[in-house]
Amino acid sequence: xxxxxxxxxxxxxxxxxxxxxxxxxxxxxxxxxxxxxxxxxxxxxxxxxxxxxxxxxxxxxxxxxxxxxxxxxxxxxxxxxxxxxxxxxxxxxxxxxxxxxxxxxxxxxxxxxxxxxxxxxxxxxxxxxxxxxxxxxxxxxxxxxxxxxxxxxxxxxxxxxxxxxxxxxxxxxxxxxxxxxxxxxxxxxxxxxxxxxxxxxxxxxxxxxxxxxxxxxxxxxxxxxxxxxxxxxxxxxxxxxxxxxxxxxxxxxxxxxxxxxxxxxxxxxxxxxxxxxxxxxxxxxxxxxxxxxxxxxxxxxxxxxxxxxxxxxxxxxxxxxxxxxxxxxxxxxxxxxxxxxxxxxxxxxxxxxxxxxxxxxxxxxxxxxxxxxxxxxxxxxxxxxxxxxxxxxxxxxxxxxxxxxxxxxxxxxxxxxxxxxxxxxxxxxxxxxxxxxxxxxxxxxxxxxxxxxxxxxxx
Amino acid sequence: xxxxxxxxxxxxxxxxxxxxxxxxxxxxxxxxxxxxxxxxxxxxxxxxxxxxxxxxxxxxxxxxxxxxxxxxxxxxxxxxxxxxxxxxxxxxxxxxxxxxxxxxxxxxxxxxxxxxxxxxxxxxxxxxxxxxxxxxxxxxxxxxxxxxxxxxxxxxxxxxxxxxxxxxxxxxxxxxxxxxxxxxxxxxxxxxxxxxxxxxxxxxxxxxxxxxxxxxxxxxxxxxxxxxxxxxxxxxxxxxxxxxxxxxxxxxxxxxxxxxxxxxxxxxxxxxxxxxxxxxxxxxxxxxxxxxxxxxxxxxxxxxxxxxxxxxxxxxxxxxxxxxxxxxxxxxxxxxxxxxxxxxxxxxxxxxxxxxxxxxxxxxx
Numbered sequence: 001x002x003x004x005x006x007x008x009x010x011x012x013x014x015x016x017x018x019x020x021x022x023x024x025x026x027x028x029x030x031x032x033x034x035x036x037x038x039x040x041x042x043x044x045x046x047x048x049x050x051x052x053x054x055x056x057x058x059x060x061x062x063x064x065x066x067x068x069x070x071x072x073x074x075x076x077x078x079x080x081x082x083x084x085x086x087x088x089x090x091x092x093x094x095x096x097x098x099x100x101x102x103x104x105x106x107x108x109x110x111x112x113x114x115x116x117x118x119x120x121x122x123x124x125x126x127x128x129x130x131x132x133x134x135x136x137x138x139x140x141x142x143x144x145x146x147x148x149x150x151x152x153x154x155x156x157x158x159x160x161x162x163x164x165x166x167x168x169x170x171x172x173x174x175x176x177x178x179x180x181x182x183x184x185x186x187x188x189x190x191x192x193x194x195x196x197x198x199x200x201x202x203x204x205x206x207x208x209x210x211x212x213x214x215x216x217x218x219x220x221x222x223x224x225x226x227x228x229x230x231x232x233x234x235x236x237x238x239x240x241x242x243x244x245x246x247x248x249x250x251x252x253x254x255x256x257x258x259x260x261x262x263x264x265x266x267x268x269x270x271x272x273x274x275x276x277x278x279x280x281x282x283x284x285x286x287x288x289x290x291x292x293x294x295x296x297x298x299x300x301x302x303x304x305x306x307x308x309x310x311x312x313x314x315x316x317x318x319x320x321x322x323x324x325x326x327x328x329x330x331x332x333x334x335x336x337x338x339x340x341x342x343x344x345x346x347x348x349x350x351x352x353x354x355x356x357x358x359x360x361x362x363x364x365x366x367x368x369x370x371x372x373x374x375x376x377x378x379x380x381x382x383x384x385x386x387x388x389x390x391x392x393x394x395x396x397x398x399x400x401x402x403x404x405x406x407x408x409x410x411x412x413x414x415x416x417x418x419x420x421x422x423x424x425x426x427x428x429x430x431x432x433x434x435x436x437x438x439x440x441x442x443x444x445x446x447x448x449x450x451x452x453x454x455x456x457x458x459x
Numbered sequence: 460x461x462x463x464x465x466x467x468x469x470x471x472x473x474x475x476x477x478x479x480x481x482x483x484x485x486x487x488x489x490x491x492x493x494x495x496x497x498x499x500x501x502x503x504x505x506x507x508x509x510x511x512x513x514x515x516x517x518x519x520x521x522x523x524x525x526x527x528x529x530x531x532x533x534x535x536x537x538x539x540x541x542x543x544x545x546x547x548x549x550x551x552x553x554x555x556x557x558x559x560x561x562x563x564x565x566x567x568x569x570x571x572x573x574x575x576x577x578x579x580x581x582x583x584x585x586x587x588x589x590x591x592x593x594x595x596x597x598x599x600x601x602x603x604x605x606x607x608x609x610x611x612x613x614x615x616x617x618x619x620x621x622x623x624x625x626x627x628x629x630x631x632x633x634x635x636x637x638x639x640x641x642x643x644x645x646x647x648x649x650x651x652x653x654x655x656x657x658x659x660x661x662x663x664x665x666x667x668x669x670x671x672x673x674x675x676x677x678x679x680x681x682x683x684x685x686x687x688x689x690x691x692x693x694x695x696x697x698x699x700x701x702x703x704x705x706x707x708x709x710x711x712x713x714x715x716x717x718x719x720x721x722x723x724x725x726x727x728x729x730x731x732x733x734x735x736x737x738x739x740x741x742x743x744x745x746x747x748x749x750x751x752x753x754x755x756x757x758x759x760x761x762x763x764x765x766x767x768x769x770x771x772x773x774x775x776x777x778x779x780x781x782x783x784x785x786x787x788x789x790x791x792x793x794x795x796x797x798x799x800x801x802x803x804x805x806x807x808x809x810x811x812x813x814x815x816x817x818x819x820x821x822x823x824x
Contacts, residue, residue, distance in 0.1 A: 221713070221714055222713075223713060223714050262640075263637070263640070263641075265724070266636065266637070266640065266721055266724040266725075267637075267710050267717050267720060267721055267724075268717075268720055268724075269716075269719075269720035269721075269723045269724055270724060271723065271724025271725060271726070271727035271728045272724075272727035272728065274724070274727075274728055321713070322713055322714070323710060323713055323714060323717065326706070326709045326710055326713055327706075327710075330702070330706040330709075333702075334641070334702055341641050344641060344642065344643040345640055345641055345643075347643060348639075348640050348641075348643045348644075348645060348648065349640065351645055351730055351731050352648075352728040352729065352730060352731065353728065353729060353730075353731045354727060354728060354729075355726070355727055355728055355729040356727065370727055373723075376723070379496075379499050379500075379503055380496060380499070380500070380670040380719065381479055381480055381496070381670070381719065382492045382495055382496055382499075383480055383482065384467065385467050385468065385488075401720075401723060401727075402720075405716055405720055409714055409715075409716040410481050410715075445681065445684075448677055448680065448681040449681065451674070451677050452475075452674065452677060452678050452681060454476075455475050455476045455477070455478055455674065455678065456474065456475055456476075457463065457473055457474050457475060457476065457483060
């Protein structure tokens with residue numbers, strides 16, 4: 001009988017499905033208790049899980065804080081600012097920071113007992129004098145969503161040790177907010193502010209909200225919107241931290257979200273500032289991500305077993321269609337079949353450093369600008385039969401490669417959001433510059449044409 | 460509604476939207492930008508010197524078919540003074556490679572370029588069909604990749620060439636950057652965006668299509684009426700790479716500049732000095748570049764000969780450089796070519812740059 005299935009012998013491709021854990025269902029740590037959670041093919045019981053995560057947190061923090069000289073650390077102790085989004089990562093961060101960094105000596109989270117460190121109390125990390133928690137409400141960017149600040153206030157009432165700082169995305173466009181930080185205004189902004197303005201800080205002028213929406217509406221792609229919002233959140237937290245004499249800004253990025261940020265940054269041309277995604281120092285504040293070795297799954301388990309509250313519902317930046325969302329779907333999908341991918345991405349990127357020299361800082365994201373980018377772009381991608389335009393590196397408000405690409409790169413259909421007759425302005429720290437938006441066989445010609453269909457202009 | 464005019468020349472009717480920039484341009488301007496960008500890449504990186512003997516890695520697929528055409532065109536137009544050759548590797552895959560090699564043979568006639576075909580069978584004593592019989596389809600790409608790389612160098616050495624150019628395009632490079640980050644392959648990540656790689660003991664190898672989008676290469680072949688074979692190998696179920704490729708296509712659909720942005724990222728970082736890097740050395744058995752006592756090809760070949768193909772893939776115990784039984788086949792000794800005795804044009808020490816070529820270019824036909 002003729003074999004009608006030419007691929008019959010392909011059965012050897014199909015591998016037996018790998019088990020979720022390697023050998024046994026007993027905890028790999030204590031080897032006594034039955035396991036409760038599988039983490040990268042290893043199984044842990046509940047009581048071993050907490051020290052595991054706690055150690056990861058402390059190790060990452062130690063690396064970032066350089067606690068080689070403990071007393072020196074105490075002497076120069078300042079304040080800490082913790083970014084809180086209401087998600088599981090930042091909820092775990094608040095909990096761990098309280099247990100391990102002892103913001104208020106002797107205090108512990110209500111209803112919880114210390115179980116994190118085996119070190120005697122004198123050796124515990126008394127790092128900061130005062131702790132602030134900053135929440136940035138992003139409802140201003142999404143008209144159909146609600147302000148979540150009141151829910152955050154309720155959640156934070158659990159932690160009297162932390163002082164809540166309420167921020168809004170539109171603050172980035174609010175000159176009064178900027179003034180409240182006692183920061184000098186950029187020269188171009190100063191000229192346009194009327195002296196004697198007496199608006200209250202608590203009442204947001206409609207203008208800042210409008211400015212925010214006009215700015216986001218003028219961006220050419222959804223990818224640019226999500227990238228811009230995340231930069232604005234980061235910088236709002238950074239400026240708020242600096243204004244409160246904080247030496248560190250802690251963010252609850254997990255290894256999963258860090259990997260997403262890293263790949264997303266690479267995909268957006270941000271290779272030069274890749275190390276900044278992991279850790280960066282801006283002015284006097286160091287941004288640290290102490291959960292960078294803890295996965296989303298571990299955070300979810302911590303939240304569940306500790307009974308922590310997280311903000312339910314609402315909009316996430318991952319829901320905005322674009323590069324970040326695609327990256328998130330890709331990484332999370334890959335993580336299911338290749339569980340070590342997430343940590344590999346993070347560890348690989350930790351070994352990378354910028355290659356070329358810098359030419360100042362990006363006016364928008366405030367990260368370093370790689371020199372020679374304009375010339376590179378003109379050479380590899382010809383856009384005119386004329387000589388290339390002068391380099392933007394000499395502009396008053398220079399932009400880095402990623403921001404420049406985000407603000408100018410169009411979507412695949414060649415058009416993005418078009419706001420007719422509006423002029424968008426950058427956030428306050430940039431100044432008043434207006435945003436210029438702008439099967440194996442011989443290939444037949446008709447098959448080539450099919451591949452090119454979307455690029456061919458019909459008569 | 461009047462036809463949309465070309466964004467570059469403003470005179471002819473635009474017939475395409477350029478994948479790389481989104482600009483609507485005419486056919487002549489597309490040829491001009493595509494060829495000029497390749498020329499810019501070649502001259503800026505100073506890839507060649509007048510008199511160089513250059514082998515074009517030719518598989519019969521779209522990239523290498525267009526590469527052969529472009530290299531011939533630019534060499535004539537800008538008077539690079541290169542001696543060009545076509546170099547093909549026959550992996551021994553029935554019904555796949557033998558067909559696509561027909562395209563390469565046609566190119567040999569069309570462009571008047573000498574062709575050298577080197578097979579796995581004559582070099583290693585194994586064809587891919589037989590290797591797949593032994594190892595199955597899961598790891599066969601490892602064998603093919605390692606064997607092909609060395610086969611190209613050996614073929615180039617037999618032709619006495621200074622340089623090999625391959626058709627790796629921007630999509631391939633962007634995909635490799637992502638793959639190397641996800642696999643934690645620091646050594647390859649550091650060099651995968653280099654346009655030219657050369658060690659003391661390897662032949663210079665370059666990628667003139669480094670910044671050329673795959674779609675534009677297809678577009679160029681279409682409008683120039685170049686014929687090629689689709690080159691999706693019948694033995695390539697590389698699941699991991701497949702994920703990366705699908706992700707890249709999604710990114711490109713969301714933002715076409717993503718491919719160039721990834722390459723830009725890859726060029727902007729480097730591996731920190733403190734990260735331990737293995738220094739290359741020479742294989743004790745065949746003399747080819749290696750990172751251990753034996754090169755990867757010798758290790759894999761020994762595994763095949765011993766009937767233990769997992770040697771060098773999974774086994775922790777590596778093959779040793781000790782003598783093999785006489786009946787085992789080994790790869791012949793590799794010697795770097797002495798190209799000077801082959802040159803028909805007096806070699807130059809001045810690299811080809813836009814300055815040195817400014818006075819010699821002839822207008823495109």
